[in-house]
Amino acid sequence: MTTAQPGLRERKKQATRDALSAAALRLALERGPENVRVDDIAEAAGVSPRTYNNYFSSREQAIVAAVTADRAARIAAAVAGRPAEVGLAVAVGDAVVGQYTEPGDEARAALLMIMGSSALRDCYVETVAAIDGPLAEAIAGRCPGLGRLAAEVLAAAVGAAVRVAIGQWLRAATVPASMPGFVVPAGSLPVLMRSALTPLGPALDAAAKHPAA
The missing domain is CATH 1.10.10.60 (Homeodomain-like)
Structure with missing residues (x-):
């Protein structure tokens, strides 16, 4: 196609x-x-x-937007591009975590800046909702027997898990008393992201086994 x-x-x-x-x-x-x-x-x-x-x-x-540009499309493409023998839970987890692992010095500096501003933090968390539509398309493509409604519900659940993980990670960041304005991340975002997605694993894998009509 x-x-x-x-x-x-x-x-x-x-x-x-x-x-x-x-x-x-x-x-x-x-x-x-x-x-x-x-x-x-x-x-x-x-x-x-x-x-x-x-x-x-x-x-x-x-x-x-400069930090999150095209993230939803990249997540969907990564899910759709995994081989059929890879479970849907693994495909979704790897795709999401891969896109929220910020590489490079500029990306790291941008993320630290976002963490230091409450307005930017709120806006950053809100962008997670943008993954729902493209991810639903990718899930539906991998699971031809799954209805559109179910694909959208699963994608929304993934988006909610990601929002919770990012929100918790940002709230846990600390500002050292000796260094005002400098934000120290708390823990690993990829680890927290995988923990948040783990409860959805059974539902995602069950969806992949839904027989085609």
Whole structure:
């Protein structure tokens, strides 16, 4: 099955969104998120503030979007791409944990910045909801006998588990008294993520065994 490629209009819109989020993250890392204005982001991306408002409703959304861009699509692609003999619980767990293990110095700096801002933390946790739709499609594709409703329920359950794990991890971060403004992560996010997903394993594997109609 071939997937239709996005048209020119859609590609231009995505390019503008990417430019805005990249500018927002760069400025936030340089100045601190509280010192970044929407006008600054728009100017850095070469668009008007009005155009900015067509894509994001706050600076926090734009900053977080640069960190989480395309995450939902990557998770869904990873689940769909695993061999059929790999259990659905393993496929979903590996895909989710893989995308929430932040590599690289810039990604690590961005995550520490998010942890240090309550507004950014809240926005970061909210982005987890974006995985539900693409993940439901991937689950339905791997489980042809499963109804659409069941696939959406399972995807929503995975999203809820991820939200709980990220929220707990962010709340547990500490700020040393001797180093105000410096945030120290508490524990391993991948380990916490797998623990949160473990109770869903039986339901995901049972779904994969549902006979095709």
